[in-house]
Amino acid sequence: MNDDHDHDEHKHEHKHEHKHEHKHEEKSPQAIRTEALESLLIEKGLLSEHAVDNVITNYAQRVGPMNGALLVARAWTDPEFKQRLLSNATQAIAEYDFKGGQVDHLVVVENTPERHNAVVCTLCSCYPWAVLGLPPKWYKDPAYRSRIVREPRTLLAEMGLSLDTNIEIRVWDSSAEVRYMVLPMRPENTDNLTQDELAALVSRDSMIGVEVLSQAGQSS
């Protein structure tokens, strides 16, 4: 019920299960090659930096999070799918064939009126790319990674999400290959919306757990 307890539990899980492959943290030879190629193309005038940024923006803000949003909207409207998503997300999303990877062991955790979930990778920046796209900059920030564990309520409030003290906060630390995604609560007054309209309400941050969705079209 309190944050300290969550913290202890978290540390415990972390010690025993957080075996990381840190290939993605340091620059891989592929990443270095990609960067070199990118600078060369820009230098030769074959590619504009702007175009590269556009691709990244597209991946970060649209393609990825939209996949997650689609899953959330479907879970809100299809109880059978929601059940499958919560019991084995990797299996449940297999039919979509999402690109981007990092969802071989995807776990979806559901927000309820009593419990709020947030996701972190305390050691680096593990993230379910295929459903959420590229991680936001702050997700990789050491301050977020340590504080969301140590003082989740305070940090979330600073990030704009003030949770009532009677709401339990659980923080999920990405382990070996496990990636987490939050299933946010469906906003009120959305009964008449279609699945697509619902998906449009779902923000990336609500699926990381640093935001909740309030009235249609708005997030808190």
Ligand code: FE
């Ligand atoms: Fe990591």
